[in-house]
Amino acid sequence: xxxxxxxxxxxxxxxxxTDKGTEGTARPTLSDYIAIPGVYPAGRLDRDxxxxxxxxxxxxxxxxxxNPKFRSPKTYLAQVEGAPSEEQLAHLRAGVKLKxxxxxxxxxxxxxxxxxxxRMPPVRFxxxxxxxxxxxxxxxxxxxxxxxxxxxxxxxxxxxxxxxxGQWSLGDLAPGDWREA
Numbered sequence: 001x002x003x004x005x006x007x008x009x010x011x012x013x014x015x016x017x018t019d020k021g022t023e024g025t026a027r028p029t030l031s032d033y034i035a036i037p038g039v040y041p042a043g044r045l046d047r048d049x050x051x052x053x054x055x056x057x058x059x060x061x062x063x064x065x066x067n068p069k070f071r072s073p074k075t076y077l078a079q080v081e082g083a084p085s086e087e088q089l090a091h092l093r094a095g096v097k098l099k100x101x102x103x104x105x106x107x108x109x110x111x112x113x114x115x116x117x118x119r120m121p122p123v124r125f126x127x128x129x130x131x132x133x134x135x136x137x138x139x140x141x142x143x144x145x146x147x148x149x150x151x152x153x154x155x156x157x158x159x160x161x162x163x164x165x166g167q168w169s170l171g172d173l174a175p176g177d178w179r180e181a
Contacts, residue, residue, distance in 0.1 A: 002057065016029055053162075082129070107136065113133050
């Protein structure tokens with residue numbers, strides 16, 4: 001029977017079980033939260049991103065979730081610097097041209113600030129610069145793709161939370177907690 005774990009990865013945690021970094025001090029990894037042998041992340045989340053990470057013991061499922069050819073939808077809540085215009089949102093919806101090629105079109109909409117847990121450390125607040133929240137759904141998963149897409153249209157990403165992957169979503173899962181799907 002295939003095991004699928006849903007983990008709410010906190011900010012600052014690596015999406016791997018060991019730290020092979022060269023920073024001299026051990027950084028938090030999945031092994032600080034999950035002690036189940038034989039499960040591996042299906043895709044990655046950057047250290048400075050938070051939210052849903054799907055882990056499984058099934059290699060075929062892992063490939064289906066993480067390989068862009070399968071177009072598995074991934075939905076993100078992105079706090080961006082600036083006040084998004086309809087033109088910027090339309091650009092995201094059409095796909096943007098990044099250095100590694102054009103992205104597929106994304107679903108992009110302006111949303112009210114979501115009721116999320118506080119991030120540690122908190123996002124830098126600046127009185128003179130507005131911020132907004134976007135809900136973005138992509139079907140790829142390139143390195144730092146959502147951050148690069150929002151920056152490309154003039155909306156630097158301040159906080160990024162992956163809310164769902166395919167059929168799975170965070171729901172009420174607290175940061176650092178996991179559950180079986």
